[in-house]
Amino acid sequence: MPTVNVKKYDLERLVNMPLEDEFIEKTFPMMGIEVENIYEEEGEKIIQFSVNPNRPDYLSSEGLARGFRGFIGIEKGLPKYEVEDSDVKLYSTNKSRPYIALAVVKGIIIDDYVLENLINFQEKLHWVMGRDRKKVAIGIHDFDKVKPPFYYRDVKGDEVKFIPLNSDEEMTPKEILEKHEKGIKYRHLIKDSFPLLEDSEGNILSMPPIINSNLTKVTTETRNLLIDVTGTDKWAVEKTLNIIVTALAERKYAKIHSVEVIYENEKIKYPNLKEEVVEVSPDYINKILGTNLTPGAILNYLRKARMDAQFIENKFKVFVPPYRVDIFGEIDIAEEVAICYGYDKFKGLYPEIATIGSLHPLEKRCDFIRDIMIGLGFYEVINLMLSNEEVLFKNMRLDIKDYIEVLKPASIEHKIVRPFLLPIIMETVRINQHKELPIKIFEIGECINIKDNKIVETKNIAGAIVSNETNFNEIKSYVEALLRELKLTYKIEEYEHPSFIKGRCAKILVDNEEIGYFGEIHPEVLENFEIEFPVTAFEVILK
Known part of the structure; x- marks a missing residue:
């Protein structure tokens, strides 16, 4: 999460009141902003905040002060900007x-x-x-x-x-x-x-x-x-x-x-500073939070969150300030009410039935595979399941029309649920290619596809090697090592895939069913991802 260093004097003059260190350390975390440190530098007291990326309006002392004034109740409601x-x-x-x-x-x-x-x-x-x-x-x-x-x-x-x-x-x-x-x-x-x-x-x-x-x-x-x-x-x-x-x-x-x-x-x-409007019922908010708040109490909490609302026919018409980029629907409004109501007021409940949990067999298998890949010298990476058309399809030279798209994405960069892992691995390579070579990374994660008008979820593993010397034989040796450790009876056949160099790609068959592929990444794909070094890669569907 990004950190913001704020001079305490500047924060105090923006909130128009002196602030004790203990009060800062107690109050800001209740707003969802961690106080990492308070220290002195050249005679100035500096507060280091850790801010969630979904609240870029908190990345300045002005934004922090505005939210703080609302949270403690000295300035409520929607800020008006002429x-x-x-x-x-x-x-x-x-x-x-x-x-x-x-x-x-x-x-x-x-x-x-x-x-x-x-x-x-x-x-x-x-x-x-x-x-x-x-x-x-x-x-x-x-x-x-x-x-x-x-x-x-x-x-x-x-x-x-x-x-x-x-x-x-x-x-x-x-x-x-x-x-x-x-x-x-x-x-x-x-x-x-x-x-x-x-x-x-x-x-x-x-x-x-x-x-x-x-x-x-x-x-x-x-x-x-x-x-x-x-x-x-x-x-x-x-x-x-x-x-x-x-x-x-x-x-x-x-x-x-x-x-x-x-x-x-x-x-x-x-600028267009017109507020956006989200409708939500008090029944929905109480159901989500497990509370029994009156409409008046909910309105008060919304005003502390620097919003305003009209209550008409058992529904709130909530007015969201123009600097908020994280409010898209009812659940976001419920979260704002929860923050201003106070997370410390929510009490945990024990389940009525005691249960003993254990890992799903596939998850146990994935842990075993992680050990194999780490033993082969690969580092594990973890990425978001959401990406975009450019990364998933265009950069990989793929023409795919059937995929799952988010109806109201928080960002245009994260609007499609990934159908496979390899494009995300390539994006990770792009970001980290300045690291010392060779780079050997892998990821295990869920992928969502559409087949015969049905949603199909699979658990995949994909990996890549970045090196001036990497080639088809190297990636083949690692893939075969993985398959042998998994005790799979497999066949390898020549394969043509748009993302790989022709003649330098193969598919993996188990019981005559294709479960994956590997090879040398096509130069056009490398250019699309702005990668300056040769890359070999693989992807396998885990059974």
Whole structure:
């Protein structure tokens, strides 16, 4: 989970009351925020919080203070944020990272506390909302140093120059990717063109998702901010902007102003801070929580969670603030009530019938297989069951139409239930390929498929080897070692699979039934996953 370091003085002035360390350590965990440490550094008391990734609005001292004020009851209900109209416009023709949302925040007083928090907040959101800038990238600029309207477009890598942030050398976009620290780190996110954000006078504000311009660097002298959020996921872009501007609006004197984004066929005014609505009955909440709360009590707890609600015909119409990205349905509202009711008030019950549990035979077999794989020198990884079309199918050169899709996914990156493990293993390789070679990993987990209009659940094992020397014979030897330890009578036959090199792939047959395959991963698959080394892999359905 991401950690947030907050200066105690800054938190106290945001909640407008002194806070004892003991009170902080007792109260914040009841909100679902762990207090990892409270320590002194250079005469300042610092609180280190551990925040669940589903609450990115808690990644700043402003968001933590807002939630805290509601939880202890000194400021209840839905926060109201006014957005003043402005004549600021942006014209977008960018195709590589097609979505952009902007806002202006005026009148904010930026001292050292605010500046440090703003920088840390930006980086935490890059990780939580942006998947390390792949999905969302954020730019925060000194608005007074540029002149609207703004333009968001793609350019070639050598047609313009600007000074990147924290540098004194003017560079082209291509040179930034080759020389600048951030350019080297994030150049894999740039494909064929270079996104640029510039003002009416040709001044470059940023090259998303790599680096801002030094021209618009924010300092303690800055009073008016321009926030831009760019990316490949419209929902994530818009929500990230909402999280930032509503947090800044918690600061004294800060006022939010709109920006109109003009696409070729569409105009959108940002930010959109309209609350979302979720309907839920008190009966449902009481059934889920095992409580007997009155509608009035439930309404009070919802207001402590910084929401509002109307109670009509035995149903709550709950208004969710625009910075919340984790509320999708009734169960989420019930969780908010539980938090504000107090987890310490729930009492555990012993079951009426005493039972003695034991592992399912298949789970015992999986434990045995784990021991085999670890003995063969593999490391186990554990991934989520949810992924997306790009990872599961497109990157693997597969054309699959029948799969299980989540109706209301929390993220576009996690909307399909995996039908097999190997694509997730490849994504794990992509993330960890900078580790020392060879890399040998495996995973055992559930997979869901559709066969003959029926849902079929299987337990699979998949593994991969990343090495300059790995080949078909190496992966074959490991697969056969596994099959022998499992005492299976098997046959191996040549096999063609889109994800593997032709002639370097085989299938595994047990009782003339195909249970798996292995081989050398196709170069196009490696390119799709941005993997720079040869990979061999296998997947087997466990009986």
